[in-house]
Amino acid sequence: MxxxxxxxxxxxxxxxxxxxxxxxxxxxxxxxxxxxxxxxxxxxxxxxxxxxxxxxxxxxxxxxxxxxxxxxxxxxxxxxDAHYHMLCEECGALSDVDMPVLPQIDQYFPPDSDFRLTGHDVIFRGICSKCRAKKAGRNRAETGQN
Ligand SMILES: [Zn+2]
Ligand SMILES: [Zn+2]
CATH class of the missing domain: 1.10.10.10 (Winged helix-like DNA-binding domain superfamily/Winged helix DNA-binding domain)
Incomplete structure (x- = not known):
């Protein structure tokens, strides 16, 4: 049972x-x-x-x-698989970036550090196309009223 x-x-x-x-x-x-x-x-x-x-x-x-x-x-x-991300600072949307991963970044990590490095993450920041379009629409509406 x-x-x-x-x-x-x-x-x-x-x-x-x-x-x-x-x-x-x-x-x-x-x-x-x-x-x-x-x-x-x-x-x-x-x-x-x-x-x-x-x-x-x-x-x-x-x-x-x-x-x-x-x-x-x-x-x-x-x-x-290792890949990088981009984050929209307006809406918080997170997406993959189509670009090669750069393992050589790890070589710049201080070798005398106590920290045992296992890898790195990269998040690029900016404004996504949707939010940019929304902003452009708002700007147009504002100037249209003047
Ligand atoms: Zn956005
Ligand atoms: Zn991803």
């Missing part, structure tokens, strides 16, 4: 993970809120606490990377 219950729990966990990883594939570095919006379409019973727990587990298992945005919100990324 106990074994059956455990199997059932395991199956449910796997199903939750499956639904969440399907959403991760269609979303761009989503936060837990964005994952939830996607997940409840196919699995309305999955709550936010479960998504948090599942994401923690997936990070521990090395299936996703967690990136902290400007607002302190966690963004999740299923692309595990």
């Amino acid at each position: 106990a074994k059956q219950a455990k199997n059932h729990a395991h199956r449910r966990m796997t199903h939750q993970r499956q639904v969440i990883s399907d959403c991760l594939k269609t979303l761009n570095h989503p936060t837990v809120d964005e994952i939830q919006t996607c997940v409840i379409r196919t699995a309305p019973t999955i709550n936010k606490a479960t998504i948090y727990r599942t994401m923690n587990r997936m990070v521990e298992d090395g299936e996703v990377i967690r990136i902290v945005g400007d607002d302190g919100a966690f963004h999740y990324d299923a692309t595990l």
